Amino acid sequence: MNMSEAAYLLRAISNENRLCVINALRDVEELTVSELVEKIGCEQSLLSHHITDMRAKGILNCRKEGKHCFYSLKNKQITQILDCIQSCNCNK
Numbered sequence: 048m049n050m051s052e053a054a055y056l057l058r059a060i061s062n063e064n065r066l067c068v069i070n071a072l073r074d075v076e077e078l079t080v081s082e083l084v085e086k087i088g089c090e091q092s093l094l095s096h097h098i099t100d101m102r103a104k105g106i107l108n109c110r111k112e113g114k115h116c117f118y119s120l121k122n123k124q125i126t127q128i129l130d131c132i133q134s135c136n137c138n139k
Contacts, residue, residue, distance in 0.1 A: 056125070059104040064089050064097050066129065068118075069106075073126040077110065077117040 048056075060066060067087040072078060080098065084091050098118060101107045106125065110117045120126070 055104075056106075057128075059101065059106060060125070060128070062097065064094065065101060065106075068094070068097065068101065069120065069125055070129055072107075072118065072120045073123070073129070077108075077119040079115055079117055083118070 060069065064087065067089075068083060071083055071086045078086070080091060080095060083098075084094055087094065098107060102109055102118075105121055108119045108121050110119070
């Protein structure tokens with residue numbers, strides 16, 4: 048990944064709700080919007096907006112089954128960014 052791609056990715060996830068979506072999906076195969084709303088605790092309409100944008104930017108996959116959409120991380124390596132942030136003890 049070059050610096051331009053890294054900057055694009057960091058801008059795409061630079062929101063607390065988006066980071067929470069990534070964190071919620073890190074250890075599971077997939078979740079629905081309802082499940083994500085329950086885990087994250089933000090409004091469904093706001094979360095749907097973030098999910099749509101994250102799909103457009105290539106961060107999330109979507110699988111439809113009936114009237115349900117199941118979301119997953121396109122590349123689980125993105126969770127390494129969260130690991131890095133947490134390991135540097137930035138919460139001073």
